[in-house]
Amino acid sequence: MPLASSDGAKPLVYAWGLTTSAARSVQQLAFQTFELHHYFDAVVTGEDIVHGKPDPEPYRSTAAKLSLSPTACLVIEDAVNGVISGKAAGCFVVGITTSFTIEDLSRAGADLVFTSFRSLENQLFDDGALLNPRAHAG
Numbered sequence: 001m002p003l004a005s006s007d008g009a010k011p012l013v014y015a016w017g018l019t020t021s022a023a024r025s026v027q028q029l030a031f032q033t034f035e036l037h038h039y040f041d042a043v044v045t046g047e048d049i050v051h052g053k054p055d056p057e058p059y060r061s062t063a064a065k066l067s068l069s070p071t072a073c074l075v076i077e078d079a080v081n082g083v084i085s086g087k088a089a090g091c092f093v094v095g096i097t098t099s100f101t102i103e104d105l106s107r108a109g110a111d112l113v114f115t116s117f118r119s120l121e122n123q124l125f126d127d128g129a130l131l132n133p134r135a136h137a138g
Contacts, residue, residue: 016039016040027043056086063089070089074092077105093111095113
């Protein structure tokens with residue numbers, strides 16, 4: 001999905017991956033039910049890895065399938081173990097409070113935490129503040 005860069009230079013291109021602890025059959029059912037196949041360039045399920053979250057293997061595996069370094073990846077996570085996994089892999093991790101509190105996700109290492117998908121969407125697509133997650137790195 002090409003997006004304009006913030007400085008008006010060449011478009012930025014993003015690849016989308018899904019990293020889930022669910023079984024492949026559950027992931028495939030969700031993709032079929034909600035017609036999600038065309039949104040993702042790579043999928044890693046719990047069946048594709050040896051060590052699940054909070055180990056970094058799931059996110060490292062997804063990054064590899066996307067031919068990206070984990071440091072070039074933005075992870076959106078709603079679970080403490082997922083945040084820990086993404087951070088351990090070297091990703092920039094955004095927490096969303098659908099399952100855990102701001103405090104829990106922050107304590108797990110999330111770089112940013114949002115309280116709703118709408119606020120995350122606004123940051124990603126309306127004002128573009130998250131289009132370069134490394135700009136947030138301390």
